[in-house]
Amino acid sequence: MSISRDEVAKLAHLARLDLQADELDHYAEQLDVILASVARVAEVAAADVPATSHPIPMTNVLRPDVPRTSLTSQEALSGAPSAQEGRFRVPRILDTE
Amino acid sequence: MSNEHLTRLSAAELSQVLSSREVSAVEVTRAHLDRIASVDPSVHAFLHIDDEGALASANAVDAKRAAGEALGPLAGVPLALKDVMAMRGVPTTCGSKVLEGWRPPYDATVVSRLRAADVVILGKTNMDEFAMGSSTEHSAYGPTRNPWDLDRIPGGSGGGSAAALAAFEAPLAIGTDTGGSIRQPAAVTGTVGVKPTYGAVSRYGLVALASSLDQAGPCARSVEDAAMLHAVIAGYDPLDSTSINEPVPSVLEAARRGDVRGLKIGLVKELSGEGYQAGVTQRFNEAVEILTGLGAEVVEVSCPHFDYALAAYYLILPSEASSNLARFDGMRFGLREGDDGDNGVEQVMSLTREAGFGAEVKRRIMIGTYALSSGYYDAYYGQAQKVRTLIQRDFAAAFEKVDLLASPTAPTTAFRIGDKVDDPLAMYLNDVATIPVNLAGNCAMSLPIGLAPEDSLPVGLQFMAPAKADDRLYNAGAALEAALKDRWGHLLIEEAPAL
Numbered sequence: 164m165s166i167s168r169d170e171v172a173k174l175a176h177l178a179r180l181d182l183q184a185d186e187l188d189h190y191a192e193q194l195d196v197i198l199a200s201v202a203r204v205a206e207v208a209a210a211d212v213p214a215t216s217h218p219i220p221m222t223n224v225l226r227p228d229v230p231r232t233s234l235t236s237q238e239a240l241s242g243a244p245s246a247q248e249g250r251f252r253v254p255r256i257l258d259t260e
Numbered sequence: 261m262s263n264e265h266l267t268r269l270s271a272a273e274l275s276q277v278l279s280s281r282e283v284s285a286v287e288v289t290r291a292h293l294d295r296i297a298s299v300d301p302s303v304h305a306f307l308h309i310d311d312e313g314a315l316a317s318a319n320a321v322d323a324k325r326a327a328g329e330a331l332g333p334l335a336g337v338p339l340a341l342k343d344v345m346a347m348r349g350v351p352t353t354c355g356s357k358v359l360e361g362w363r364p365p366y367d368a369t370v371v372s373r374l375r376a377a378d379v380v381i382l383g384k385t386n387m388d389e390f391a392m393g394s395s396t397e398h399s400a401y402g403p404t405r406n407p408w409d410l411d412r413i414p415g416g417s418g419g420g421s422a423a424a425l426a427a428f429e430a431p432l433a434i435g436t437d438t439g440g441s442i443r444q445p446a447a448v449t450g451t452v453g454v455k456p457t458y459g460a461v462s463r464y465g466l467v468a469l470a471s472s473l474d475q476a477g478p479c480a481r482s483v484e485d486a487a488m489l490h491a492v493i494a495g496y497d498p499l500d501s502t503s504i505n506e507p508v509p510s511v512l513e514a515a516r517r518g519d520v521r522g523l524k525i526g527l528v529k530e531l532s533g534e535g536y537q538a539g540v541t542q543r544f545n546e547a548v549e550i551l552t553g554l555g556a557e558v559v560e561v562s563c564p565h566f567d568y569a570l571a572a573y574y575l576i577l578p579s580e581a582s583s584n585l586a587r588f589d590g591m592r593f594g595l596r597e598g599d600d601g602d603n604g605v606e607q608v609m610s611l612t613r614e615a616g617f618g619a620e621v622k623r624r625i626m627i628g629t630y631a632l633s634s635g636y637y638d639a640y641y642g643q644a645q646k647v648r649t650l651i652q653r654d655f656a657a658a659f660e661k662v663d664l665l666a667s668p669t670a671p672t673t674a675f676r677i678g679d680k681v682d683d684p685l686a687m688y689l690n691d692v693a694t695i696p697v698n699l700a701g702n703c704a705m706s707l708p709i710g711l712a713p714e715d716s717l718p719v720g721l722q723f724m725a726p727a728k729a730d731d732r733l734y735n736a737g738a739a740l741e742a743a744l745k746d747r748w749g750h751l752l753i754e755e756a757p758a759l
Contacts, residue, residue, distance in 0.1 A: 171626065174629045177629050178626055178629045179606065180610060180613050180622055180625065183614075190626060194623070194626060194630070197623075197684060198640075200685060201575050203568065204575060204644045207568055212646040214642060214645035214646050214649065215646075217472050217502070218472060218473075218701020218702075218727075219457070219727060234365055241363070242362045244590060244591075244595070245596065251591060254599050256604065258604060
């Protein structure tokens with residue numbers, strides 16, 4: 164198993180990280196070593212072993228659907244990098260042709 | 261009482277002198293703020309010091325006491341809060357540039373409980389960025405230094421909280437433990453740290469790293485102090501769907517009992533030997549002899565799958581983290597980069613995350629993205645979750661035979677700043693003994709057991725108990741602490757440099 168620079172670039176895209184060229188080289192090397200080391204989980208985990216996703220078993224934790232006070236829109240927007248007319252202002256979401 | 265004297269007192273002692281009105285909460289708070297002003301420039305335990313808020317809380321406590329209101333035992337006792345907890349109106353960065361300047365509009369449940377108990381929050385402590393690390397070197401705001409030796413790391417990710425205790429800047433602190441971030445800093449700073457059972461302390465308002473592993477807990481300089489804090493922060497919270505809806509184990513009573521006669525303690529074979537520093541092993545063996553002398557029955561147990569815990573953890577954690585950290589996209593809070601009117605939203609997100617995250621965070625996001633991607637999911641994430649089951653079974657089998665398990669908390673004492681920062685695998689090994697508990701969801705405590713002969717730095721012992729039996733940790737911890745205190749004539753922390 165080996166992870167290429169191109170694969171790292173693809174991962175970076177999926178993770179929305181605008182990695183620089185030197186970072187791609189560096190991470191390709193490091194990810195290779197780390198993934199080789201963690202791949203040993205496959206040595207012991209047999210097909211008949213169930214997966215554990217959560218340490219303390221709980222199912223369908225629900226609460227009564229009762230209205231309660233929430234943040235005001237001003238509070239919710241208080242940390243926004245940009246806000247306009249009581250809403251989050253974001254960059255354009257569609258490509259302009 | 262002098263400032264110097266007030267900062268040396270335990271939370272239990274402060275509780276007494278406050279309730280007997282020998283000192284006011286304002287005096288206690290000022291003493292600690294003065295200590296912070298004097299030593300924190302060299303320790304750098306704090307990212308934000310909330311002088312104004314702390315003094316206002318202290319004033320309120322004094323007013324309530326003067327009015328004859330019944331107050332809780334920790335009323336007026338100062339505390340340092342790890343910067344991963346949301347606190348209304350107070351900067352919360354998680355040690356990251358991506359959250360620089362963010363002031364949460366709400367309190368974490370832990371903070372609400374501390375406020376309700378009239379605890380005085382002094383400020384926010386330094387940490388590895390988003391709690392990823394074992395040295396606090398991955399903080400975007402510079403490392404915290406170990407009060408025992410300023411050239412060394414204070415552990416991580418909660419190095420700031422542990423260092424604040426060891427530097428006598430605060431008698432209590434809050435940490436969070438995803439793979440050892442409370443216990444390993446406690447071990448290397450000569451302090452006490454507890455990772456409660458998963459779900460025992462609410463995660464509401466705790467910025468998520470790995471949701472199935474994260475657990476907040478108490479940090480202190482003594483077992484009793486940790487228990488007092490545990491009792492305040494633990495308990496059911498409807499705002500956290502993973503919160504345990506059962507009574508909190510009687511940790512304070514256990515900490516005041518401290519009796520190991522007849523208890524069976526298992527030493528985990530896989531958490532010893534190769535990779536453990538000689539002085540760590542020596543002090544551990546001595547502590548085990550003390551426990552035997554106190555009447556505990558000590559046996560060796562094997563947990564064969566612990567050898568795979570580190571590998572499983574470094575798949576599960578990055579997978580959950582890569583998903584959790586998707587929220588830092590520069591749209592609703594925190595940093596936004598490249599919003600020049602031309603760039604589209606995805607470009608702005610990528611530029612923001614590239615600028616806002618440090619190297620270790622990016623590394624783990626990419627490992628997680630890889631482990632969850634189609635074609636690799638079964639081989640990595642799926643297999644790691646099976647290992648998690650095997651580790652739970654190892655614990656269950658061990659707890660059939662013994663009441664508690666014990667091991668060194670960390671394989672080495674504090675290493676030098678810079679030694680491991682560019683070697684992720686070497687860094688990850690610091691957590692080899694603490695990780696199994698996070699994967700299985702049960703609870704553990706680290707407490708100081710002496711200084712390693714070769715470097716005169718603190719060594720920690722870890723007790724591990726079954727889920728929801730957190731009181732067992734406090735009982736055994738108190739017994740061992742008392743025996744060591746008898747031997748030394750004081751707690752180990754009293755030997756920390758004056759600074």
